[in-house]
Amino acid sequence: MTLRSVDRPWEALHDVIASNNMAALQAFLETLGPTETARAISRLSQEDQNQLFALLTPAVAAEVIEDVSEKQAADLIEVLPPKQAAAIIDELQSDLQADLLGEICSESAEAILDEMSPEEAEEARELMAFPPDTAGGIMIAEFLAFREDRTIQYVLDRLQRNRETYARYHVQYLYVRDGQGRLTGVLRMHDLLFPERTRRLKELMIPNPLYIEATASIQDLQAFFDEHKLFGVPVVDSETRMLGVVLPHDVEEAALKQADRQFLGTSGIVGGEEFRSMPLALRSRRRLSWLSINIVLNIIAASVIALYQDTLAAAIALAVFLPIISDMSGCSGNQAVAVSMRELTLGLVRPNEMLRVVGKEASLGLINGLVLGILLGGAALLWKQNPVLGLVVGVALMLNTLLAVSLGGLLPLALKRLKLDPALVSGPILTTVTDMCGFFLVLSFATMALPRLS
Amino acid sequence: MTLRSVDRPWEALHDVIASNNMAALQAFLETLGPTETARAISRLSQEDQNQLFALLTPAVAAEVIEDVSEKQAADLIEVLPPKQAAAIIDELQSDLQADLLGEICSESAEAILDEMSPEEAEEARELMAFPPDTAGGIMIAEFLAFREDRTIQYVLDRLQRNRETYARYHVQYLYVRDGQGRLTGVLRMHDLLFPERTRRLKELMIPNPLYIEATASIQDLQAFFDEHKLFGVPVVDSETRMLGVVLPHDVEEAALKQADRQFLGTSGIVGGEEFRSMPLALRSRRRLSWLSINIVLNIIAASVIALYQDTLAAAIALAVFLPIISDMSGCSGNQAVAVSMRELTLGLVRPNEMLRVVGKEASLGLINGLVLGILLGGAALLWKQNPVLGLVVGVALMLNTLLAVSLGGLLPLALKRLKLDPALVSGPILTTVTDMCGFFLVLSFATMALPRLS
Numbered sequence: 020m021t022l023r024s025v026d027r028p029w030e031a032l033h034d035v036i037a038s039n040n041m042a043a044l045q046a047f048l049e050t051l052g053p054t055e056t057a058r059a060i061s062r063l064s065q066e067d068q069n070q071l072f073a074l075l076t077p078a079v080a081a082e083v084i085e086d087v088s089e090k091q092a093a094d095l096i097e098v099l100p101p102k103q104a105a106a107i108i109d110e111l112q113s114d115l116q117a118d119l120l121g122e123i124c125s126e127s128a129e130a131i132l133d134e135m136s137p138e139e140a141e142e143a144r145e146l147m148a149f150p151p152d153t154a155g156g157i158m159i160a161e162f163l164a165f166r167e168d169r170t171i172q173y174v175l176d177r178l179q180r181n182r183e184t185y186a187r188y189h190v191q192y193l194y195v196r197d198g199q200g201r202l203t204g205v206l207r208m209h210d211l212l213f214p215e216r217t218r219r220l221k222e223l224m225i226p227n228p229l230y231i232e233a234t235a236s237i238q239d240l241q242a243f244f245d246e247h248k249l250f251g252v253p254v255v256d257s258e259t260r261m262l263g264v265v266l267p268h269d270v271e272e273a274a275l276k277q278a279d280r281q282f283l284g285t286s287g288i289v290g291g292e293e294f295r296s297m298p299l300a301l302r303s304r305r306r307l308s309w310l311s312i313n314i315v316l317n318i319i320a321a322s323v324i325a326l327y328q329d330t331l332a333a334a335i336a337l338a339v340f341l342p343i344i345s346d347m348s349g350c351s352g353n354q355a356v357a358v359s360m361r362e363l364t365l366g367l368v369r370p371n372e373m374l375r376v377v378g379k380e381a382s383l384g385l386i387n388g389l390v391l392g393i394l395l396g397g398a399a400l401l402w403k404q405n406p407v408l409g410l411v412v413g414v415a416l417m418l419n420t421l422l423a424v425s426l427g428g429l430l431p432l433a434l435k436r437l438k439l440d441p442a443l444v445s446g447p448i449l450t451t452v453t454d455m456c457g458f459f460l461v462l463s464f465a466t467m468a469l470p471r472l473s
Numbered sequence: 474m475t476l477r478s479v480d481r482p483w484e485a486l487h488d489v490i491a492s493n494n495m496a497a498l499q500a501f502l503e504t505l506g507p508t509e510t511a512r513a514i515s516r517l518s519q520e521d522q523n524q525l526f527a528l529l530t531p532a533v534a535a536e537v538i539e540d541v542s543e544k545q546a547a548d549l550i551e552v553l554p555p556k557q558a559a560a561i562i563d564e565l566q567s568d569l570q571a572d573l574l575g576e577i578c579s580e581s582a583e584a585i586l587d588e589m590s591p592e593e594a595e596e597a598r599e600l601m602a603f604p605p606d607t608a609g610g611i612m613i614a615e616f617l618a619f620r621e622d623r624t625i626q627y628v629l630d631r632l633q634r635n636r637e638t639y640a641r642y643h644v645q646y647l648y649v650r651d652g653q654g655r656l657t658g659v660l661r662m663h664d665l666l667f668p669e670r671t672r673r674l675k676e677l678m679i680p681n682p683l684y685i686e687a688t689a690s691i692q693d694l695q696a697f698f699d700e701h702k703l704f705g706v707p708v709v710d711s712e713t714r715m716l717g718v719v720l721p722h723d724v725e726e727a728a729l730k731q732a733d734r735q736f737l738g739t740s741g742i743v744g745g746e747e748f749r750s751m752p753l754a755l756r757s758r759r760r761l762s763w764l765s766i767n768i769v770l771n772i773i774a775a776s777v778i779a780l781y782q783d784t785l786a787a788a789i790a791l792a793v794f795l796p797i798i799s800d801m802s803g804c805s806g807n808q809a810v811a812v813s814m815r816e817l818t819l820g821l822v823r824p825n826e827m828l829r830v831v832g833k834e835a836s837l838g839l840i841n842g843l844v845l846g847i848l849l850g851g852a853a854l855l856w857k858q859n860p861v862l863g864l865v866v867g868v869a870l871m872l873n874t875l876l877a878v879s880l881g882g883l884l885p886l887a888l889k890r891l892k893l894d895p896a897l898v899s900g901p902i903l904t905t906v907t908d909m910c911g912f913f914l915v916l917s918f919a920t921m922a923l924p925r926l927s
Contacts, residue, residue, distance in 0.1 A: 053699040054692065054820035061821055086699065088819060238508065245507040245540065271725035278732035279815070286739065286811030287804055293812050294821060295833040303840045306808050313804055314845060317797045318852055324793045325856075331792050338785050338792040339778045342908065343771045345796045346803075350741055350767055354760050357740030358747050361733070365542060366508040367515055367748060379749040386757045387764065394768055402779075454796065 028055050029062035036067050041074050048079070053086035060087060060095070061296035072099055072107075081110035084119075089276075090292040093122035101127070105134030113139075113160040114269060117146035122291065146263075154240055155233030157273045158254045158263030164194040167203055167221040171211055174220070191250035192264075195224045200260040202230055202253055230255045233262055237277060238366055240270040281360065284442030285353075287313070309443075316447055320345075320454035327462035334472040336403055337465055340395070340412045344461055347391060347416060348423040348453040355380050355427030356445045363431060363441075370435040380428035384421035392417030407471040415461035423453045482509050483516035490521050495528050502533070507540035514541060514549070515750035526553055526561075535564035538573075543730075544746040547576035555581070559588030567593075567614040568723060571600035576745065600717075608694055609687030611727045612708045612717030618648040619674055621657055626670040645704035646718075649678045654714040656684055656707055684709045687716055691731060692820055694724040735814065738896030739807075741767070763897075770901055774799075774908035781916035788926040790857055791919055794849070794866045798915055801845060801870060802877040802907040809834050809881030810899045817885060817895075824889040834882035838875035846871030861925040869915035877907045 028051060035047045051059060060068065060083070072080055072095070084092045084107060096104045096119060108116050108131060120128040120143055132140045142160045149155025163185065165174055174193070178185060193211070195204035204224030214223055230253045231243060243252060244267045251264045283292065287309040293302055324331065324341065331337055359376060362368040368376065396413020400406055427449055431441035465472055482505060489501045505513060514522065514537070526534055526549070538546045538561060550558045550573060562570050562585060574582040574597055586594045596614045603609025617639065619628055628647070632639060647665070649658035658678030668677055684707045685697060697706060698721045705718045737746065741763040747756055778785065778795065785791055813830060816822040822830060850867020854860055881903055885895035919926055 052696045054696040057819065058821050242506050242508040267722065268725070271722070271729065275725065275729050275732060278729060278736060282732060282736045282739070283811055283815065285736070287808045288811050292815065294816065295812065295830070296821075299833075299836055299840070303837050306805070306837070307841055307844055309808075310801070310804060310841065310845060311848065314797070314801055314848055317800050318849075321793045321797050324796070325790075328789050328792075332786060332789045335782050335786045335789075336779075338782075338795065339775045341792065342778070342796045342799045342912075343768070343775050346771050346799065346904065346908075347764065347768055349800075350764060351760070354741045354763075357737055357742050358749065361737065361746065362748065365511065367512050367750075376749065379753075382753055383757050383760070386753070387761055390761055391764060391768060394765065395772075398772055450800065454800075458796075 028059040032059045032071075033063065033067055036063075036070050036074065039074070044071070044074055045079055048083065056083060057087040057091060061091060061294060065098070068095060069098065072103065077103075077106040078110050080107045084111065085115070088292065089118055089122055091294060091296075093119055094297065096131075097123050097127050101130040102134045104131045108143075109135055109139050113142050113146055113263075114157060116143040117156075118151070121147055121151065149233060152237050152273065152277065153233060154231050154235040154254045154265050155262065157237075157240075157269045158233070158265045159269070160263050162194060162253070162261070162264040163192075164196050164202075164261055165220060167195045167197055167219065167224065169220050170217055171214055171220070171223070172216040174211060175216070194228070194253055194261055195220045196261060199258075202228060202255055202259050202261045204228055205253070228253065230259065230261075231265065232257070237270060237273045238364065240265060241274060242366070244270055277364075281364075281442040284440060285356075285446055287446070289443065313447055316451040317454070320451050320458065323455050323458040324462065327458075327466065330462055330466045330469060333469055334408070334465055336399075336408060337412075337461065337472075340399065340461060341458060343395065344412075344416050344419060344457040345450075345454045347395075348419045348457050349450045351384070351387060351391070351420045352423035352427030352449045352453055353446065355424040356431055356441070356449060359428050359431040360441055360445075363435060368432070370432045373429055373432055376428040376432060377425050380424045381421065384424035387424065388417035388420030391420055405472065407468050411461060411464040411468055411472070415457065415464055418460055419453060419457040422456055423449070426452060482513040486513045486525075487517065487521055490517075490524050490528065493528070498525070498528050499533055502537065510537060511541040511545060515545060515748060519552070522549060523552065526557065531557075531560040532564050534561045538565065539569070542746065542748075543572055543576055545748060545750075547573055548751065550585075551577050551581050555584040556588045558585045562597075563589055563593050567596050567600055567717075568611060570597040571610075572605070575601055575605065603687060606691050606727065606731065607687060608685050608689040608708045608719050609716065611691075611694075611723045612687070612719045613723070614717050616648060616707070616715070616718040617646075618650055618656075618715055621649045621651055621673065621675040621678065623674050624671055625665055625668055625674070625677070628665060628674070629670070648682070648707055648715055649674045650715060653712075656682065656709055656713050656715045658682055659707070682707065684713065684715075685719065686711070691724060691727045692818065694719060695728060696820070698724055731818075735818075735896040738894060739810075739900055741900070743897065767901055770905040771908070774905050774912070777909050777912040778916065781912075781920065784916055784920045784923060787923055788862070788919055790853075790859075790862060791866075791915065791926075794853065794915060795912060797849065798866070798870050798873060798911040799904075799908045801849075802873045802911050803904045805838070805841060805845070805874045806877035806881035806903045806907055807900065809878040810885055810895070810903060813882050813885040814895055814899075817889060822886070824886045827883055827886055830882040830886060831879050834878045835875065838878035841878065842871035842874030845874055859926065861922050865915060865918040865922055865926070869911065869918055872914055873907060873911040876910055877903070880906060 032047065035044050048056065063071065075083065084095070087095070096107065108119065111119070116139065120131065132144065135143070146160060191208065193206045193208060194202060195206065197203050204220065204226045205228035206220065206224050210223060229247060231240065233254050233256055251266045253261050254263045254265055255261055287306070289309050290305045293305065359368070363370070392413040395416050396409040399412045400409030430445045430449060434441040434444050486501065489498050502510065517525065529537065538549070541549070550561065562573065565573070570593065574585065586597065589597070600614060645662065647660045647662060648656060649660065651657050658674070658680045659682035660674065660678050664677060683701060685694065687708050687710055705720045707715050708717045708719055709715055741760070743763050744759045747759060813822070846867040849870050850863040853866045854863030884899045884903060888895040888898050
């Protein structure tokens with residue numbers, strides 16, 4: 020039993036669920052760490068998953084939801100009756116509420132919002148209005164703010180009265196605002212303990228606190244917390260009215276999510292994440308949505324070959340080199356794409372600095388093109404003992420490498436300016452263009468040199 | 474001037490460096506955020522960079538080093554005289570010291586360690602001994618620990634006497650150990666304030682504290698901090714002797730670094746990061762190291778085509794489809810690679826669960842292979858009005874897609890078991906195998922059907 024519950028916890032979980040014993044189920048879940056919980060639940064059948072959530076109280080179900088990844092959580096929540104889903108989501112922190120509801124299809128999300136408590140639903144709706152990769156999108160709406168003319172006594176009374184609600188907040192600071200709701204100061208919680216109770220916040224607060232606008236990017240926030248070691252930063256609208264608080268942990272999490280999305284995007288996994296516990300039809304459809312665009316682009320690129328069928332028939336050895344030139348140019352170009360995406364993320368290059376990137380990549384493309392061209396041309400020469408074949412293949416790969424790295428370096432900057440996702444779009448555009456040019460170069464050179472090739 | 478310092482801060486920085494005015498330089502650097510600092514320094518000439526560090530005090534230089542990315546920092550440090558480099562590294566926190574020295578070539582690192590203060594050097598050497606993706610590799614050596622028979626008075630005296638050193642620590646807890654150095658308890662700092670000064674730590678500490686072993690992975694640590702909301706966790710050796718402390722921030726940072734490395738690895742950027750500020754020769758050499766292996770693999774794969782030259786000459790239309798089958802199989806396989814790598818990272822699948830992965834991928838491969846095969850076969854049929862050509866091309870792509878996704882799903886698990894880096898190795902193996910099989914399938918089918926093809 021011990022071994023089994025470590026190695027295949029979903030089997031034990033299945034048994035506990037089947038026993039219909041809520042206390043035993045809760046006890047078992049507590050023995051699992053977050054990773055184990057996520058793994059075990061992902062292996063349950065749909066009926067077991069439903070039965071699991073039917074047995075748990077909303078509070079315990081919310082803890083389970085916090086353990087699993089966002090995508091997994093959204094899938095679990097989406098199939099529950101809206102009333103039950105709403106009860107669970109009510110228990111979560113506002114930023115997670117908004118993230119989850121954002122992952123769920125909008126109809127189901129609306130149905131759940133209608134069943135949630137009105138205040139929670141309003142908060143969640145407000146947070147959902149911000150793009151996910153901004154300060155507004157990752158802030159929490161649970162923060163403490165008081166008007167600057169309040170006394171210490173008033174604040175302490177309020178904290179005392181609402182202590183159950185506030186206990187759930189990650190509170191390290193207390194924010195102070197003026198009559199119009201504009202942020203004017205900040206106090207640390209322990210600043211409340213020592214002064215006289217009749218003094219007003221205005222006299223005690225640290226004025227002109229640091230803040231960040233709701234539109235700030237994840238990279239802005241990373242830079243902010245790198246520079247200022249704070250437990251959180253207030254988020255304000257364009258009139259410095261306070262909207263929420265961003266915690267450093269959530270910034271790191273958002274940066275990680277961005278990096279994961281980038282990785283999945285360049286590999287052709289669209290629509291967020293894919294787990295093998297998802298229904299086969301969904302997984303297949305999502306992957307095909309990207310593949311079917313790719314096959315059309317591939318057919319367009321390869322049609323260049325069809326134009327040169329006579330050349331190819333006369334010098335059939337060329338057919339061996341076409342897939343090599345296509346693949347190698349793609350590889351060289353993808354390296355440049357990756358470097359540009361990293362430099363954009365780190366803020367080392369800006370989308371308008373295209374000239375700099377092309378300059379840096381073109382010189383590298385010349386060197387690498389020369390090396391790769393000599394390698395491939397040499398291989399062609401050795402194989403067929405034909406220097407013209409070597410020259411045609413080598414020069415074509417050289418020129419195409421130069422093109423591929425320059426284009427690869429540029430594409431992420433250009434796509435960023437066009438507000439397209441470089442991770443998803445760079446690859447297909449790059450390989451289509453470099454394939455067409457590569458096929459054209461090698462086959463048009465071959466046509467010119469045909470008498471000496473065959 | 475204002476606009477310029479925002480848009481092209483390296484020009485302003487160059488001017489300040491040229492003025493040789495240390496105070497002005499320091500003041501200018503303080504106006505730049507971390508991202509701007511990193512960007513500005515990366516654009517300076519080598520002489521300007523040397524002059525910059527010659528002007529700065531070690532403490533200010535250390536702040537600059539903290540602002541830039543690790544790779545950039547290592548490059549900056551490496552070119553300094555060892556004595557100057559050591560003075561700067563002495564000012565950094567121990568985990569960053571070890572990370573930086575680990576990035577620098579081992580000869581230079583040794584020269585710097587020899588110049589560092591003996592205690593700092595020893596700490597750094599100890600930390601460098603742990604693999605970077607473990608608790609030992611990301612822990613800090615700055616922590617407070619006292620023997621359990623010490624009194625509160627003793628501890629407070631020590632804190633008072635060493636307050637300058639301790640002020641640099643991110644300290645929230647005080648750890649308690651027995652005579653053999655084994656971790657036995659923990660105290661929060663404010664627990665020291667209220668009890669009588671003569672009481673001993675043993676009586677006040679929370680016994681049996683949570684800890685983590687030095688060999689724990691980043692994923693273990695993420696799971697730990699997901700479950701326990703603590704400011705840090707003590708790291709122990711196999712005999713529960715305390716070695717250091719891991720902070721949640723460093724776990725998130727390490728996870729982000731892993732994700733970035735994964736992204737760069739799959740794109741063929743080896744040796745950590747590449748920035749366009751690096752010397753051209755280095756960038757070219759690193760990219761070529763991966764490309765030159767790839768071109769050899771490509772030539773091996775394409776040699777399958779050479780074996781079927783006669784078939785190809787007889788049915789030249791096939792040459793159009795070879796690059797398409799190669800590229801599409803690579804794409805389908807890479808999707809499966811990406812999902813396996815994500816599931817491994819999240820702990821949703823373990824390296825020994827190969828059967829599960831093959832089962833899940835094979836069924837998807839059948840569906841997607843069928844769809845893509847019909848698309849490509851249909852295109853071939855429409856183009857040449859030859860159903861046999863459509864059948865050959867379509868069935869070959871179908872079978873090769875099935876192979877590609879099954880292999881793509883498996884590879885990361887298998888490579889993980891062999892302790893190879895799936896990000897760097899999966900792609901080249903996958904495309905070589907799927908290219909060979911794809912070419913073989915389409916050309917051997919074509920050979921069999923030759924009378925009806927040409």
